[in-house]
Amino acid sequence: MGGGASLDAGRPADVLAARPRGGGRPLRGAARLCGTACRWRRRGRRRPRPDHCRGRRALASRTHERAGSPHPAAGGLRVRPPGGHPVARGHQRGARAGPHLQRRRCRALHQRRAGCRPPPPSTRMTTTQESDQILQRRANLEELRKLGVPVYPHRFDPQAAAADLVQAHGDKGADVLEAAQITTRTAGRVLAIRGFGKANFLVLSDGRSRIQVYIREDSLSPRDFRIYKLLDFGDWIGVEGRLFRTKTNELTIWASQIEFLAKCLLPLPEKWHGLTDIETRYRQRYLDLIVNPDVRRVFEIRSRVVAAVREFLTRRGFLEVETPMMQSIPGGALARPFVTHHNALDIPLYMRVAPELYLKRLTVGGIERVFEINRNFRNEGMSAQHNPEFTMLEFYWAYADYLDLMGLTEELLGDVARQAAGAEVVPYGDHTVSLTPPFRRVSLREAVRAAASARLNRVVDPGELRSRDRAAGLASELDVAVTPAMGAGAVTMKLFEHLCEGDLVQPTFVYDFPTEVSPLSKQKADDPETVERFELYVAGFELANAFSELNDPAEQQRRFEEQLRQRAGGDDEAHAMDEDYVRALEYGMPPAAGEGIGIDRLIMLLTNSHSIRDVILFPLMRPK
RNA sequence: GACCGGGUAGCUCAGUGGUAGAGCAGCGCACUUUUAAUGCGCGGGCCGCGGGUUCGAUCCCCGCCCUGGUCACCA
Secondary structure (H helix, E strand, O other): OOHHHHOOOOOOOOOOOOOOOOOOOOOOOOOOOOOOOOOOOOOOOOOOOOHHHHHHHHHOHHHHHHHOOOOHHHOOOOOOOOOOOOOOHHHHHHHHHHHHHHHHHHHHHHHHHOOOOOOOOOOOOOOOOOOHHHHHHHHHHHHHHHOOOOOOOOOOOOOOOHHHHHHHHOOOOHHHHHHHOOEEEEEEEEEEEEEOOOEEEEEEEOOOOEEEEEEEHHHOOHHHHHHHHOOOOOOEEEEEEEEEEOOOOOEEEEEEEEEEEEOOOOOOOOOOOOOOOHHHHHHOHHHHHHHOHHHHHHHHHHHHHHHHHHHHHHHOOOEEOOOOOEEOOOOOOOOOOOEEEEOOOOEEEEEOOOOHHHHHHHHHOOOOEEEEEEEEEOOOOOEOOEOOEEEEEEEEEEOOOHHHHHHHHHHHHHHHHHHHHOOOEEEEOOEEEEOOOOOEEEEHHHHHHHHHHHHHOOOOOHHHHOOHHHHHHHHHHOOOOOOOOOOHHHHHHHHHHHHOHHHOOOOEEEEEEEHHHOOOEOEEOOEEEEEEEEEEEEOOEEEEEEEEEOOOHHHHHHHHHHHHHHHHOOOOOOOOOOHHHHHHHHOOOOOEEEEEEEHHHHHHHHHOOOOHHHOOOOOOOOOO
16 A cells, blocks of 8 residues: 555545435325424533533533643643542542532523523534543544644555455465465454554454454554554554464454554444444434444345346336426325425425326336336324335336236245345244245235134124125224225225234235225226225235226226315325326326335345334434 | 333443442553453543422422334324
8 A cells, every 4th residue: 555655636526326215105005194293402512611600510620631632742642630640530529519509500590691592503523522532532633643644535445345355265274374475455444453562453344344454563664553553443444464364263464554544533332232222323324334234234135125126127128217206296195295395486396105107107108117116205104114205116017917916026026035135035023934936815805804704703794895884883893993984995994904914924915905995996897896906915014015007097087086075075195186197098008007015115024124214224313 | 192111421231319330432551363352540421301399309290302112093
């Protein structure tokens, strides 16, 4: 790496790669209520207290240390109080009872004076309130600067990542490495420092793998050894050196040069327990990624899943497209949209709840096989299975019907599981889920009928689900609440969710849904109350929703009008009228089948994750 | 929305109506193959926020905020 010679400026900045992510959700045709939003909370770092408030606290050595700048000459870099000795701990404790009271009084005084205004928002770079550890790290950074080390260099040129080294040389023995004299250059974050005076070890992480670095004073230039001495847990460095194995057989780089790459100014979570606080893991995902290696694996699988889906569909002639995510008429699902506003046009816009109607317009346009993988947004509640933005695959296949989709879905899921997770059979909680075809198939009404029969210990007649009154009677027998506005179909759906959904662990196609709850699906030729639609359940949740597409414009018009009636009746999740969509159907849409698959839920299944937040890098959190 | 649990040092967690604890991390010293290194010494806390009760609250009471879970709502 040749000292600073390898560092050179003027490289183009990294381009941020767009990456699909998002949540699962009841797919097309389901919805959830939203909770209240928009609360704010006063939050901020303490502002420095004026002198009249400091009281005896100001006399404590600790305050002294905090207020003063670190003393670099002391070797230890810690500033001692004027007497030269740290104040004994017991001393401080003794002094504490007073300040305690004083703090409270002080606060009250402040609030009176300031008219109870909350303190100003946090200013992150203040030093007076920061912990010793942060001051220490800053001091170490300044020391590096004084040595003339570029502390934020522009680039480094690693020959291999830690993961590459482990993969390439992980199986080579000590003698092989000794004979080969392999010199390498790598970079990463320092995740452990074990010093022995003259023999020292670092653990370097590239985010995937870790490799040990051996530091000896007599193998490094004085400058580089000084850099080592000033390293903190979490710093980024580059190293060059020879590969060998230690006495304990650990693959290690014997460092001949060190380059400092970036400072970690804040202390990291500890090495052993890591970061377990779930809230912090989601809010500060970067920390989670640094210290919890399994997190990286989840998102690597996520990336492979999306790539495998793309590859599978592309290989079968499906064209990937991108349709609007901001729509003037939100459609394609029964769900509440997020509303926004376009200033120049002065119109309301809605974040899409589904791409469905646009993709079907494309089939009208002659794109016979089309798909999209991207985010949907639903302004509804959040849960372990629901994030307000989530990623969905939708695809449409001309000339096919929902039975064809079942076959394709079996192939797709098996293929993706093999490629992304390495197997068709995956563990999920206490279960083992097999994605090997064929999947079980059961009609919705039969599933409900059987479950209700078992629950009630009597034979439930299929006809009971066809009549609104009898279905409602069954619901009340089973203690399932229904509303007067719900028809027989809606009641059946509700019964299904209560009686069956959670028990469907192995992949199961539940097919033939009531027309009432399926405004975009095609009816069965011999049964207008029923549509050719299925949902795929795995591990107790809905993974896919698919149907033969309704392409009769007159029938579509009638369905929209029925939805409008429901909307007028207070259902703000009912589907909006989309006249252009009906017009598109009037130009003629080929017979087609379409399907939506919740990518986040698929990732959950393949990574054995039980919260959607574990498969979304930055799940929505209430601002703190 | 209801109920249950959590919020204490940078992290992981104990704990108590009477001066706040441990392990790791940090600082100092020692140590030439460690790997949760070790040993000795040291520093670090608005005990989530605001009220109340009390001589005294981190602890008890009330309210609020954030959060995990269960249920409900929704479909």
